[in-house]
Amino acid sequence: MARQERAEVTRAAILEGAARVFDAEGFHGTTLGDIVKESGVTKGALYFHFSSKxxxxxxxxxxxxxxxxxxxxxxxxxxxxxxxxxxxxxxxxVENVRVRAGIRLVTDQSSKTSIVSEPYTKWIEIFRKCLAEAQQRGDVKADVDCERVAAMIVGSWTGIQLSSQVLCGRKDLSERTTLMWEVLLPGIVPPRRLARFHPEGSAQVAERPLGVAG
Incomplete structure (x- = not known):
């Protein structure tokens, strides 16, 4: 195996191992030793790719x-x-431990030593853009404040996924997500356009790949 390919395999192993430990134990319950053990790499290999936890x-x-x-x-x-x-x-x-770990890390770090706001503000901006574009097309009511609704979507879904995790290991997260949109859409979409949208997600969403970049 070429050196670069070996390095990529090692880096991926570290990220997978770290994700499993962070997902299970959280940021403050995880040590670099835990990550080394779970990843099956040496501490030197870990420090070659990442300088710190x-x-x-x-x-x-x-x-x-x-x-x-x-x-x-x-x-x-x-x-x-x-x-x-x-x-x-x-x-x-539900299916990707690296995404689960990332979401848990945001929650853990925001509630402990330092406030981690950037992921929240990024998601709010993503949804604000979607809503603003829809509003220009007449798909969102003209009097809707897109930024405030985007912040509400992010806050609501954060609570939904956390409660779903606690209650059933996120087995019903898709159903809870659908319910959230069923409740929200009538308040922001003109009645004549409501039938255009699918609160359960479009037909293509279930076919999209789940891969996450390393």
Missing amino acids: EELAQHLIDEQFSALAPMENLDNPGLQSAIDILHHMARLL
Whole structure:
């Protein structure tokens, strides 16, 4: 195996191992020794790729945004884009440990030593853009404040996924996500356009790949 290929395999092993430990124990319950053991690499190999536990955690936090890569309609976003993003994220949280770890790390670090606001503000801006584009097309009521609704979507879904995790290991997260949109859509969409949107996600969302960049 070429040196670069070996390095990529080692880096991926570190990220997978770190994700499993962070997902299970959280940021403050995880040590670099735990990550080395779970990854099956040496401490020297870990430090070659990542200088600290904080750097590893930040990489996994940032990875949640690479989940948007398969969302083809984000170049022309709208209200269905926002719906589909959350359904895609619901699938990732169930099936991809690196995304689960990234989401848990945001929660852990925000509630402990330092406030980690950047992921929240990024998601709010993504949904604000979707809503603003939809509003220009007449798909969102003219009097809706897109930024405030985007913040509400992020806050509501954060609570939904956390409660779903506690109650049933996120087995019902897709159903809870659908219910959230069923409740929200009548308040922001003109009645004549409501039938255009699918709170359960579009037909294509279940077919999108779940891969996350390393």
